[in-house]
Amino acid sequence: MLSNSLRCFRLATFVALFGLFLPLTIPALAGPQQKIVPPLHTSGHQILDAANHRVRLTSVNWYGFDQKEFVPGGLDHATLSQIVQQIHALGVNSVRLPWANETFEKNPAVPDYAVKANPQFRGKHALNVMDAVISALARAHIMIILDNHVSHADWCCKDDDGNGLWYTDEYPKEKWLADWRAIALRYKNQPWVVGADLRNELRSGAQWGGSDPRLDWHAAAKLGANTVLEANPNLLVMVEGPQYSTDFTAFASLPLVLKVPNRLVYSPHAYASPAHIFTSYDELKQIYDARAGFLLHSEPAVPLWVGEFGTCQSLNCGANSQWFVWFVQYLKENNLSWGYWPLNGTQSSGYSRTHDGIETYGLLTPDYQHIAAPKILDLFRTIQSPLD
Numbered sequence: 200m201l202s203n204s205l206r207c208f209r210l211a212t213f214v215a216l217f218g219l220f221l222p223l224t225i226p227a228l229a230g231p232q233q234k235i236v237p238p239l240h241t242s243g244h245q246i247l248d249a250a251n252h253r254v255r256l257t258s259v260n261w262y263g264f265d266q267k268e269f270v271p272g273g274l275d276h277a278t279l280s281q282i283v284q285q286i287h288a289l290g291v292n293s294v295r296l297p298w299a300n301e302t303f304e305k306n307p308a309v310p311d312y313a314v315k316a317n318p319q320f321r322g323k324h325a326l327n328v329m330d331a332v333i334s335a336l337a338r339a340h341i342m343i344i345l346d347n348h349v350s351h352a353d354w355c356c357k358d359d360d361g362n363g364l365w366y367t368d369e370y371p372k373e374k375w376l377a378d379w380r381a382i383a384l385r386y387k388n389q390p391w392v393v394g395a396d397l398r399n400e401l402r403s404g405a406q407w408g409g410s411d412p413r414l415d416w417h418a419a420a421k422l423g424a425n426t427v428l429e430a431n432p433n434l435l436v437m438v439e440g441p442q443y444s445t446d447f448t449a450f451a452s453l454p455l456v457l458k459v460p461n462r463l464v465y466s467p468h469a470y471a472s473p474a475h476i477f478t479s480y481d482e483l484k485q486i487y488d489a490r491a492g493f494l495l496h497s498e499p500a501v502p503l504w505v506g507e508f509g510t511c512q513s514l515n516c517g518a519n520s521q522w523f524v525w526f527v528q529y530l531k532e533n534n535l536s537w538g539y540w541p542l543n544g545t546q547s548s549g550y551s552r553t554h555d556g557i558e559t560y561g562l563l564t565p566d567y568q569h570i571a572a573p574k575i576l577d578l579f580r581t582i583q584s585p586l587d
Contacts, residue, residue, distance in 0.1 A: 200235040233585040235292060237342065237390040238433035240461045243500040246536065247263035247404035248434070252283040256343065256504050257583050258293040258538035259562065260284060265348040265355070266547035268554065269325040271332060273544060275315045275555070277567040283335045285563060287543065289576065291584050293573040294336055295396065295506060295538045297348035298329070303378050313554075326385075337391035344394035344437065344538075345374070345382060346506070354549030356400050356443065363403025365419050372419065376426045383430035396466060396506060397423045403439045405462070407449035416441060417453055437466040439462040439482040439502060444468040444506070447491040454499055464536075467491040480525045487529055495533060506534040510561045512572035526577045537582065545569060 216258050226510055228378045236249040246254045263271035273282050286294060314320040320328050331376055347356050349362040350370040353516055356362065366372040377397065386392040397402055405416045412418060424436040436456060442446045457463055467490070477483040484492075494503060510516065510523035544563035546556040564571045 200212070206422065207413065217341060218352060233292065233339070235342065237393050237434050238299050239342075241435070241464065241502050242461060244495055246464065246502050247550045248395050254292075254536075255534065255583075255585060255587065256293050256342070256344075256536035256538070257291045258295050258504075258506070258536075259289065259291050259541040260295045260297065260346075260507060261286075262297045263300050263540045264325065264329060264350070264414060265299040265346075266352055266549050266552075268310055268547050269302050269307055269352060270309045270313050270320070270328050271296070271543075272541075272558070273498040273548055273567040274317045274320065274328075274562070275313050275461045276565065277316055277367045279317055281332065282567055283339050283341070285567065286336070286341060287339050289542075289562065289570075290300050290548070290579065291341075291539075293342035293344060293393070293538075294542075295346050296332070296347045297327075298351040298382070299348060300353040301377050302326075303382060317331070322567070333386060333389060333392060337389055340391065342391050342393045343386075344387075344396055344435075344506075345386070345392065345394035346399060346437075347379065350375075350561075352549075354547070354552045356402065357550075359401055364401065364405055364414070365370075365398045365416070365423070366399055371568040376423060379423055381431045383427050383434065387431045387433075390433075392434070394435040394437055394464070395424075396439070397427070398439060398470060400443040401439060401441045407441055407447075408416050408453045409575060417449075417455065421455055422455070422456070424463070425458050425586045428457060428462060432459050432551055433464075434462065435464050436462050437506060438462045439466050439468070447494060448489075448492060451497050454497075454504065455502070456499070464502050464504050465491070465494060466504050468507040469526060470508065471510065471519040473518075476518045477522060477525065479513055483525045484532075485521070487526075492529075492533065498539065503533075504538065505530065506538045507540040508537065509540040510575070511559055512561055512575065514572070514574040522574075523576065527582060530582050535582075539575075540581075 248254050261271050302325050306326045375435045401416050404414050406414050408417045409415050420438050514520045543558045543559045544565045544567050546552045548554040562572050
């Protein structure tokens with residue numbers, strides 16, 4: 200995910216595929232909750248739970264394990280239990296939890312200022328906090344998708360940030376695979392950890408196939424997915440695409456086939472692009488169908504989960520807002536699973552970012568006690584219901 204200016208810049212050369220504060224405790228926001236029985240699996244274009252009930256993943260992205268404080272945002276403002284209660288009140292059923300290889304391998308002590316509302320984490324290391332966050336989400340029956348967001352902990356993304364592929368000089372492919380094996384094993388006995396998003400927003404020349412193994416994300420994704428499933432065969436594996444996960448055009452002719460069947464999910468991302476302002480919903484639909492939506496009618500059948508999409512929290516940002524309204528309509532018409540970026544009410548430290556700065560796309564206020572985006576939540580209610 201990018202800062203506002205970089206969010207526009209990274210999409211300017213490629214058409215993207217895809218206020219008022221309100222107390223968060225209003226029950227009407229959440230709506231009816233589907234009883235989900237993990238683990239999950241796939242059947243055709245659908246995601247099913249262990250009872251074979253159809254599941255729509257409705258997710259929020261809670262970033263921070265991938266950034267320079269090495270903990271998710273908000274633990275300096277609210278207790279962990281308060282934030283989990285707020286996630287539950289949003290009516291979503293899952294959290295995409297970004298992490299960095301640096302966080303997992305170095306397991307640094309977390310800074311006191313980043314956890315000052317949670318004194319139990321003072322002096323603890325990043326993985327201690329990750330264990331506690333995942334346990335708290337699981338107790339609330341909120342599913343977790345682990346997302347390998349970056350290698351070096353920092354704000355993502357731009358073409359030259361050094362995190363555009365699944366490896367770097369410091370964190371080569373072998374470490375990427377070893378980290379996935381280790382984190383999958385770490386949470387193997389936690390059934391509410393249901394998914395592994397192999398790598399965020401491939402770029403920097405990454406291709407789906409091709410003759411250069413250094414850039415062949417298809418081959419790397421197959422290896423990574425099978426590594427994850429060897430460690431925990433119950434996980435869903437989410438696979439993103441090149442061009443910041445906006446280009447899935449090569450997937451139809453070169454599908455991914457894993458050793459464990461019924462575990463694969465493709466995950467496009469979508470943000471408004473200043474390079475292409477849509478003039479109608481039909482135009483938007485045509486573009487997104489061409490980039491990834493066509494996979495809903497392709498064989499072998501694989502479900503789609505839009506792992507990131509977002510807009511300004513006020514929903515008062517011109518063409519960006521209209522894009523978001525139309526994109527929600529697209530999600531609704533196609534019964535798609537989705538993940539909003541982000542939950543966070545404040546920024547973490549990183550490139551172009553300031554710790555505790557206001558997160559203008561965030562669903563929560565900077566104190567993590569209220570909703571900052573009531574209009575967005577109104578739209579969520581149209582795409583939160585369990586699939587028929």
